[in-house]
Amino acid sequence: MDAEKLGSLERIDRRWIFLILALVVGIAVIVEPVFPDRAGELVRPIFDHLDALPAGTPVLISLDYSPSSAPELEPMAAALTRHAMIRGLPICFISLWPTGNNMAERLESGVLREEYPAAEVGKDWVVLGYQAGGELLAHAVVDSLGARFRSDVRGVPLNELPALTTVTGLRDFGLVISLSAGVPGLKEWILYVGDAGHVPLAGGCTGVGAPQFFPYYPRQILGLMAALKGAAEYEAALSARYPDSVPATMQATRGMGPQAVAHLVIVLFIVMGNGALLWRRWRSGRTA
Amino acid sequence: MILLLITTVLLVALIVRSILLTRRGRLVNVRPLTPVEEMIPAIDSSVASGSPVLFVPGTRDLDSMQTVAGLSLLDQVARACAERGAELLVLVNRSLVMDEARERCRIAYASVGRGDDWNDDNVDYISDDPLGFVARVDGVIARRRPGACFFFGFFASESLLLAEGGHQVGAIQIAGTASAVQLPFFVAACDRTLMGEELFAAGASLSGDAALLGSLVGQDQGKWLVLILLLLGTALVTLSALGWAPAGEVWTVLSGLLPEG
Amino acid sequence: MATLAQREDGVMTVLAAVSTSVDIWVSAVLTLMVFSFLWRDNSFYKFAEHLFVGVSAAYWMVVGFWTTLWPRVIVPLFPEAVTVVRPDAPVGSFEIMALVPAGLGLLMLSRLVPRLSNWARWPTAFVLGTTAGYAVARYIRSDILYQIRAAIGEGLVLHDRAGRVDVGESLGAVILLIGTVCCLIYFMNTRREGRVTTPAARIGLMVLMVTFGASFGSAVMARISLLVARMQELIGTWLGLI
């Protein structure tokens, strides 16, 4: 190819980028390609921790998000729920966000009742739901769940819930996980529960929120699921370990298809621009 | 609380002291800010090509210090535009900011004796909705083709939407924001970017006013204080972790004074 | 003939999947109008833009009226007004303090009368005063002192869970501290050339560039998610192709 043509790759009309990106994402949305993944350094510890808990140990999941951030965080909640059900770990859902009850309902109808018809509310999972107070709530329940929660969302008192018979405070849970879309969220759990209460803690967060949580790994949180990719990695670990007990391709893995091709397109354009730049430099170096 | 009080008093005292010293004639040597230095040439080139200058003072209301910093840069930009006869378009998304921006432009134009050239309609209120606002600004950029775009103040995801709009028409773009999340987008898409605290220093730097520049010296002294506190604290904690008990005791006292969370 | 019938049948099945809801059509058409701006400015985009401005400006004004002006000014000053919205609500008492913001607001409106417009400087002076006043202690507390505390953390020698010195993490802590200090030095307003400060500022700028690159790269995923959601809406909900 002659130099001039290659040089034009350095400054292509950005509308070509737009067009190619739109086409590629559009096609990926229809075709839903699946890219195999594996649990990485940040996600693996959460999976392994949950996988090693003795059956019957309750885990606490705090659904600190709302419908607008659900596309990124709900797949994490679903994957954790499936894992806990397979392992026979009772789950306790709470939330620092007013929208949390609604998010728990979506999990109950979408995952729990759908895929695990034998599981019973109260015994295999409980929804304590939202309580006002934000970080103060997290702080208050470290020693005693009963300090702020009297009953679950259906009104059943805590001492009548079989799932929580072994639980007084947060230290009695095998793991506490905050799926966090903002404030209050994972940061508050780290400061008030993980650091101050010495409770094993893990988290999930959105792509935009992720950079602020990396410093806490691995000393203050044992793992972190960041954005859709984190959820997809957890799903990958789950289907590798229990291929027969979970759906073949889950939510996040499906959503990663368009993501992966879009990232690839962006990376290729950057490489192309730099390649053309280097080529031009090399050529002008030779002629000079 | 005590440490907060001490820090506040100390910082304010340092800044005021520097302002007073500079007023009495102490010379200050302030680092030149490249984005600020390129603002006037950008206005000149707009004048040469007969295109307007666009200014956006962020997308927050007057309760954000970043908006105030953006407006203090508007003072200077408006003066420069008035002197050179450039057409200045200010697009805002808050009514209070609109009022304040008009007032400032009026004063700036009057201060260079061009008060009659100013028309309040050049400051246009669009919509409180940041995205509705951006939709209009991008439209205005595409149609009016400004030669220079200035984005100074708080921006959320609007940053890249604005900067790419301006790039499309080939405007010289100079931006500034203190919001750390949005800086990467401005740095990538604009010609020059005031990063973080530079936004607050830019107005002083552009005005060249001795007292204002003096305040920047005080700010630096405050920063040295921060650095000392940071290094001292780290040293104490590290020594105590290595088993030197006295360091631990000093740190316990000191950390008790620092606010939690 | 059969082929034609088959084809018609095919067209019908495709059409049957397309949404019939007016709201979904409005939303899909507006989406396409905005996307058309990526090609270039055109009359479809102009329409969407002007609609967006009109609707959103009015929407936020309505929100401001019902959530702020009504409960904080109108009801405290005219207690009976509460029954307009909630007929069964108890009527409260007149609150004299609500006169202050109302008065400031009216001064603001003096801008509409050219002769009185200088009065509007008072409410803006009040606003700028609150902005400056709140900022001082708030930023010193949460952004200076708290960040110093977070930066000190657990010092430079870090141990892993088993209590051994974690070399990798400790090295990271040292680099983190050096990076923070260098960035702070880079931003110094009165930078003198020096054996320490000049290279420190250079390192600081490099750390900043790494920061920006990494956050840019990390934000791409969130931005693509938004596009995917839009595409799903168009292709799935509207055209029914998924």
Next chain:
Amino acid sequence: MIRLRPQHLLSFVAIVLVVASFIAPPGGDEPRGVASLFAFADSQFSSWFGVLAVFAFILGGASLLRTHGRRVRRREGDWKYSIVTLVSFLVVLVVGLGKFGGPPGLTGDPFSPEGWLTRIFSSVLSPLHATLYSLLAFYVASASYRAFRIRGWESSVLLGSAMIVLVGRIPSIDSWTDTWPTVFGFLRMEAWSLWLLKVPNTAGQRAIMIGVALGIVTMAVRMISGLEKGQGGRK
């Protein structure tokens, strides 16, 4: 006798609030005497700002109507589109203030699910929001193509760190680098991407935050002392 100027009000209000943050801190004891006055200022001033901003809507609305009204009257360029703005603005204003479509009369929630305002929000405003946001996906692509170049060392560093994080987010590639022989273990995408976000990124963000706070305090001092020249001619 000093003539009172708006600058005096600015300084007075600001100083009251600074003092209030020390003698009536949030979450402290119930303040008494003079302290309660400061506590009152601290809690009320920001809500007064909210009220003022709503009053200012009248100025903004008037400006909007005037700008577009003039364009229509004078048949300036694109005047037909100004009709769209004017009509939609007035319609939404009337629908919203009159609480059309919801409970009878002016009673009930202005944002009730059956109200027209809610419908306008969900079928007009929210798709426009979402679409404008999604333009960002295209713009990150074009901006990164343009900016991430091996030009100076600054932009090369920017390019390098962005590429590592970007490639680290592509599922199959990052897991492929895991399988590389141990000699190349240091090249693992994930480890690099994690380290970049954890160490230099935190350092940069932290320094920016501390610096910005110092800049803000300095600016506040300049405002209070009346050194900031503009401030609406309050000198």
